[in-house]
Amino acid sequence: MGRIPEDTIQQVRDRVDIVDLVGRFVNLKSAGRNHKGLCPFHNEKTPSFVVTPDRGTFKCFGCGEGGNVFSFLMQLENLTFPEAVRTLAAQHGIEVPETGGDKESFALLYDANQAAHDFYRQQLAVPGNPGARYLEARGIDAETIERFEIGFAPDRWDGVVQELRRRKIPLQLGERVGLLLPRRTGDGHYDRFRNRVVFPIRDVRGRVIGFGGRVLSGDQEPKYLNSPESPIFRKRDAFFGFPDALEPIRREERAVVVEGYFDRVALQRAGIDGAVATCGTALTEEHARNLRRRTKKVVLLFDGDEAGQKAMERSLEVLLPAGVRVHAAVLPAGEDPDDFLKNHGASALRQLVDTAAAALDVCIRRAVARGVSTPAEKADAVASLTTLLVLVGSDVERGAYEQQLALAVGAREEDVRSAVRAQRRGDDPLDSIPVRPRIEPAEMRKLRRLARSLVEHPQLAGRVVVEALDEVGAHPVVELIHCLVRSSAEKRSVSVDEVADGLSDEARSLLYALVAEDLPLDEPDAKRIIHDTNRWLAHIQEASAQRALTEEMRNADPARQLEILRAKQENAPSRHSSDPPEQRLH
Numbered sequence: 001m002g003r004i005p006e007d008t009i010q011q012v013r014d015r016v017d018i019v020d021l022v023g024r025f026v027n028l029k030s031a032g033r034n035h036k037g038l039c040p041f042h043n044e045k046t047p048s049f050v051v052t053p054d055r056g057t058f059k060c061f062g063c064g065e066g067g068n069v070f071s072f073l074m075q076l077e078n079l080t081f082p083e084a085v086r087t088l089a090a091q092h093g094i095e096v097p098e099t100g101g102d103k104e105s106f107a108l109l110y111d112a113n114q115a116a117h118d119f120y121r122q123q124l125a126v127p128g129n130p131g132a133r134y135l136e137a138r139g140i141d142a143e144t145i146e147r148f149e150i151g152f153a154p155d156r157w158d159g160v161v162q163e164l165r166r167r168k169i170p171l172q173l174g175e176r177v178g179l180l181l182p183r184r185t186g187d188g189h190y191d192r193f194r195n196r197v198v199f200p201i202r203d204v205r206g207r208v209i210g211f212g213g214r215v216l217s218g219d220q221e222p223k224y225l226n227s228p229e230s231p232i233f234r235k236r237d238a239f240f241g242f243p244d245a246l247e248p249i250r251r252e253e254r255a256v257v258v259e260g261y262f263d264r265v266a267l268q269r270a271g272i273d274g275a276v277a278t279c280g281t282a283l284t285e286e287h288a289r290n291l292r293r294r295t296k297k298v299v300l301l302f303d304g305d306e307a308g309q310k311a312m313e314r315s316l317e318v319l320l321p322a323g324v325r326v327h328a329a330v331l332p333a334g335e336d337p338d339d340f341l342k343n344h345g346a347s348a349l350r351q352l353v354d355t356a357a358a359a360l361d362v363c364i365r366r367a368v369a370r371g372v373s374t375p376a377e378k379a380d381a382v383a384s385l386t387t388l389l390v391l392v393g394s395d396v397e398r399g400a401y402e403q404q405l406a407l408a409v410g411a412r413e414e415d416v417r418s419a420v421r422a423q424r425r426g427d428d429p430l431d432s433i434p435v436r437p438r439i440e441p442a443e444m445r446k447l448r449r450l451a452r453s454l455v456e457h458p459q460l461a462g463r464v465v466v467e468a469l470d471e472v473g474a475h476p477v478v479e480l481i482h483c484l485v486r487s488s489a490e491k492r493s494v495s496v497d498e499v500a501d502g503l504s505d506e507a508r509s510l511l512y513a514l515v516a517e518d519l520p521l522d523e524p525d526a527k528r529i530i531h532d533t534n535r536w537l538a539h540i541q542e543a544s545a546q547r548a549l550t551e552e553m554r555n556a557d558p559a560r561q562l563e564i565l566r567a568k569q570e571n572a573p574s575r576h577s578s579d580p581p582e583q584r585l586h
């Protein structure tokens with residue numbers, strides 16, 4: 001592909017109606033000379049995305065994105081400028097003349113992948129080849145192979161090498177898209193994918209951008225091998241199953257997301273078309289945006305074990321901020337979608353997906369199932385959900401979940417709410433609690449550790465020099481420490497609920513957060529922390545006494561100054577010979 005002539009670009013620009021183009025992705029309403037809708041580039045509740053047909057431009061007053069028909073398509077579909085022009089030109093029957101004979105190297109990269117793809121497909125068609133035998137053993141029929149255009153990379157070092165040579169595609173390009181690896185000796189290349197079943201990964205325009213290959217036997221490593229990142233393959237926004245899934249996703253207003261090639265195939269076999277799989281990465285923000293442009297609802301399909309749950313929570317962390325409604329279909333522990341299909345049949349898998357509960361409901365149920373009988377467990381359960389709840393964009397929706405969580409764990413709704421609020425104010429709910437007076441983060445850490453030591457080991461409360469604490473000022477963490485010391489005298493355990501009852505909102509949410517901290521803290525640790533904090537507080541006390549003295553000296557007459565100095569000298573030896581107050585407690 002050469003440069004596109006300026007007048008062709010102009011012609012395309014004139015022909016494309018921006019309201020028509022944007023309207024395919026955004027529900028636009030006419031507003032005077034403009035059209036307004038919800039921005040496809042960021043998550044919003046009220047429309048700040050404005051299209052001006054007279055000028056052929058768009059602008060979002062929420063996120064600042066703006067441009068013309070080309071930039072709209074480039075942003076939305078991750079296209080380059082020439083790609084956007086060609087796409088629109090093709091849609092409007094405008095011919096783009098090829099200037100010059102030399103193709104852009106980008107196009108050649110796609111060609112290299114297509115050549116490999118054709119080769120892999122041919123190899124799978126060879127009678128009795130190991131790839132076909134493997135697929136047959138997994139119950140993958142000819143129709144499915146055809147549908148996903150599954151191929152086979154034979155156990156050869158030069159299969160793709162020969163194919164590229166035959167088509168006169170430079171081997172360097174094969175290397176650039178990761179089909180080939182350079183020989184260590186420095187001359188020549190060899191095939192990356194060998195003795196693997198190969199899945200082609202396509203972009204929204206249907207071009208092959210990469211491959212995922214699975215081994216045929218257990219002793220081969222790694223189990224899955226993907227094309228590396230290349231100028232045309234970005235794992236962070238690529239999906240296996242595109243572009244076939246686009247239409248079903250739009251039609252069903254739902255996308256199903258799975259983690260593996262065979263999972264995607266299993267869904268297809270169960271009659272679920274609108275599904276995509278990530279290609280060897282966890283779901284990213286780009287994936288989330290990519291999906292959000294097409295649908296508001298995503299169903300995640302995950303293994304029922306702890307690892308599956310963690311993976312689901314990670315996906316939620318990227319999907320919720322994108323404004324996607326997330327549902328979670330949970331498989332029985334140890335079964336992947338492929339197993340499930342085999343063991344329970346197509347309609348059971350369909351039903352599992354169709355009736356998937358809201359993912360946050362699933363998370364709440366999981367948290368409750370881990371146990372909420374003790375106050376500490378309740379706090380754990382709440383803390384495990386706050387990081388997800390803050391990501392829910394809608395206040396109404398979040399409020400409903402807070403209520404549900406409170407009910408489910410048996411906590412007070414306002415406590416759950418304030419925990420979420422605290423989480424919302426900053427990354428660290430503890431540091432984000434309003435500070436009055438200002439306490440440095442390092443000091444805050446010390447005091448938090450002290451408070452946590454007291455929660456874990458109340459029998460040590462007597463060691464804390466509480467008088468010195470007041471030097472720090474009136475702060476929720478100080479309030480909490482005082483309260484812990486008071487309530488834990490002589491006790492081996494502390495009742496979190498009891499302590500919480502006597503606290504201000506901020507101190508209480510701090511307490512719940514501390515209880516949820518998942519760091520082991522044994523008694524020697526706690527003793528050391530108390531010792532260190534006492535020493536630090538003693539320094540603060542001393543400094544404050546020094547400041548008071550200086551202040552007094554400044555305001556005193558000479559005779560009084562002399563008196564003060566004399567008194568200071570008298571006090572000095574004892575002050576310096578004594579250790580910080582904490583030492584006396586040993």
Ligand SMILES: [Zn+2]
Binds near residue numbers: 040061062
């Ligand atoms: Zn925007």
